[in-house]
Amino acid sequence: MTVPLELPKAIDLSHHLNSIARNRFASPLKDILNYMAQPGMISLAGGLPHPSLFPFAEANVSVYPANADLKHGVVPSVDEQLTLTIPKTAPVKGALDLNSVQQYGHSLGLPELRAWLHQFTRDVFSPAYSNFEILLHEGNTAAWAKVCRLLLDAGDYILLEEFSFPSSFGPWVPEGCKGVPVKMDAHGLRADDLERVLSEWETTHPGERRPRVLYTIPQGQNPAGLSMPGDRMRDVYEVCRKYDIIIVDDGPYSCLTFREFEITPEPVVPVAETGEQFRKTLATSFLKYDYEGRVIRLDSFSKTLAPGSRLGYFVANPIFIERLLRATEVESQTPSGWSMAIVSQLLHTWGQDGYLQWLSNLRDSYELRRNIMCAALAKRFVALPADKYASAVPGCEGVALYPRGTDPATIKPDQAPVASFVPPAGGMFLWIKFYLSGAPRFRELQTAQHEDPENAFMGEMWKALADNLVLLTPGSYYVVPASSGKATTSQRGAEPAVGHFRFAFSYNDRVEMEEGIRRVEEVASKLWGY
Incomplete structure (x- = not known):
């Protein structure tokens, strides 16, 4: 689409408003505020607390400079920091002051x-x-x-x-x-x-x-x-x-x-x-x-x-x-x-x-944090391009994670990895898909005709991870509530024999992330039996 030099105005989309939105009306008390600013106005209308009774005399906030190097977690020195000052009363008309922002x-x-x-x-x-x-x-x-x-x-x-x-x-x-x-x-x-x-x-x-x-x-x-x-x-x-x-x-x-x-x-x-x-x-x-x-x-x-x-x-x-x-x-x-x-x-x-x-x-x-977590996974598993090594595995994209010690030359295109992930292109999270067919316990649940073997296995895996002192968010939390009321993996028509966890790389430092991934791989090795 070529955007014209003179941009159009928005079309009328008011038919999308629900009955609540259509029936809202302006607060009459807010209308009065527009008159209070008129020169010479004596307002006996609004129930405004008097600003002289606000207990805050001045606000001074020290902040980082805009060009602070954030990658290595070093707090800028006091000399580098800037001070934002908000006085109680504006020194000139129109300037920001506490009397107005607290009202x-x-x-x-x-x-x-x-x-x-x-x-x-x-x-x-x-x-x-x-x-x-x-x-x-x-x-x-x-x-x-x-x-x-x-x-x-x-x-x-x-x-x-x-x-x-x-x-x-x-x-x-x-x-x-x-x-x-x-x-x-x-x-x-x-x-x-x-x-x-x-x-x-x-x-x-x-x-x-x-x-x-x-x-x-x-x-x-x-x-x-x-x-x-x-x-x-x-x-x-x-x-x-x-x-x-x-x-x-x-x-x-x-x-x-x-x-x-x-x-x-x-x-x-x-x-x-x-x-x-x-x-x-x-x-x-x-x-x-x-x-x-x-x-x-x-x-x-x-x-x-x-x-x-x-x-x-x-x-x-x-x-x-x-x-x-x-x-x-x-x-x-x-x-x-x-x-x-x-x-x-x-x-x-x-x-x-x-x-x-x-x-x-x-x-x-945050990009460095992403790289740290992805590199930690590559260190603990054998990480290979999914399009080259798992091309025949349905839904496998990005990076495929195989058991440590796996010889890439022996991998067949339809051999499911332990897990895979698409490297995050933004945000704070890594979404890892686990392929459950290789886990003996999952096959037991299938053989026993469990109502939802995927959800049951991922619940057991989450508990094993927590017992190993590493906490992940279960993928089931992010499943859209079904319009049909159907909740099991098969009833929802979701991909069978897979499960997800969300890994956050936003908060922990490198040492913690690498240790956390080590603990994840330790649990995976037991559950997948390698």
């Missing part, structure tokens, strides 16, 4: 921060329509819950990747909504499978309303660590346009997209880039292909600054933003004034170039 404010969020983020979104993610708007929120988990209350009616179906973030299920499952999993490959959600699901809907779900919302984590997908390339995003977008689907782009990992991984005996240290180089290579968002305004992007500072800030922002068309604003006025009012003030001061101090440099260095740090 009840407009539910859109701090104007200075919204303006900064609007420019950043335009420059970096380049939405393909002109009138996108920004609304601050309290983190993507809360933001997604608001979107569910905006678009979904009780009993609706919702499209998701076949494995997805478990907390994303929470807002819609209690409402009786039902998940529809869409298959993934090494490049994320498959446009062809999305087309299949939607084109066959009247046959597979006669008399039931087709899904109208796709929830996706396109970059650094949780749990799989996959990232959609631009052409895949474009294809998915056009399928959604064809069937009038709203795309919810959950983007906390968008700035943590990695360069290609190669199997090496030692972890490769990423080569540093400038902020401008990073911007040019940064993975894109669905916003880039959205010329109708059918994408709601959820962005967050949880992975780029700190999760405890509980701060993020929506990017969406004006109709959706206005309805989300009405909900915010009566549900959460506004994000924390402290968080907005500190983040705003930080971003204005760093500037856009500085923030991009910070993101580039941050990406390098």
Whole structure:
């Protein structure tokens, strides 16, 4: 798609609003705030606490410089650190101060921060329509819950990747909504499978309303660590346009997209880039292909600054933003004034170039952690390219892990490895698929005609790993709640004789990661009997 020089405006998508969203009205108390700023106004209307009674006189926060080298975990010296100061009263009109940021404010969020983020979104993610708007929120988990209350009616179906973030299920499952999993490959959600699901809907779900919302984590997908390339995003977008689907782009990992991984005996240290180089290579968002305004992007500072800030922002068309604003006025009012003030001061101090440099260095740090974990797996198993050594093993992509001591020359193309994984293209997680047919205990469960031998075996393996003092997240946590109510592996039509675990490389240091992988391999060697 060639983007015209003069971008179009978003189309009217108000028919997607549910009855709750359509019936919301502006908070009359918030309307009064607009009049309070008028010169000469004496307000006896608002129940605002007097700022002289706030116990905070001044806020001083020491922060890293934007170009801090983050790969090696060295905290910048005090001399290198910057100090952000927020006085109780602004020294000049329009400057940020504690009196204003600690007071009840407009539910859109701090104007200075919204303006900064609007420019950043335009420059970096380049939405393909002109009138996108920004609304601050309290983190993507809360933001997604608001979107569910905006678009979904009780009993609706919702499209998701076949494995997805478990907390994303929470807002819609209690409402009786039902998940529809869409298959993934090494490049994320498959446009062809999305087309299949939607084109066959009247046959597979006669008399039931087709899904109208796709929830996706396109970059650094949780749990799989996959990232959609631009052409895949474009294809998915056009399928959604064809069937009038709203795309919810959950983007906390968008700035943590990695360069290609190669199997090496030692972890490769990423080569540093400038902020401008990073911007040019940064993975894109669905916003880039959205010329109708059918994408709601959820962005967050949880992975780029700190999760405890509980701060993020929506990017969406004006109709959706206005309805989300009405909900915010009566549900959460506004994000924390402290968080907005500190983040705003930080971003204005760093500037856009500085923030991009910070993101580039941050990406390098997590990319190195990915490389450390992958190299640890290659050290404990025999790690080989799946397309060369496991080409006849169904669904085996990326790197195949064989028992230590295996001679690659003896491997047959249909010989299942112990496990395989697609090297994470972003995010914080490694999604490892285990091939259970080689484990004697799994075959016992099959012979005994266990109702769900895959789930039973993976439960036993998880317990064995925990007993060996290594904790992983079970893959079953990420299975989309079945619209049919069927829960076993075979009933769901899931791939047989495989199971998954999610490995996180975001927190532990190299020594801990390598020891953790050693313990995993120790358990695997006992269960697979090698």
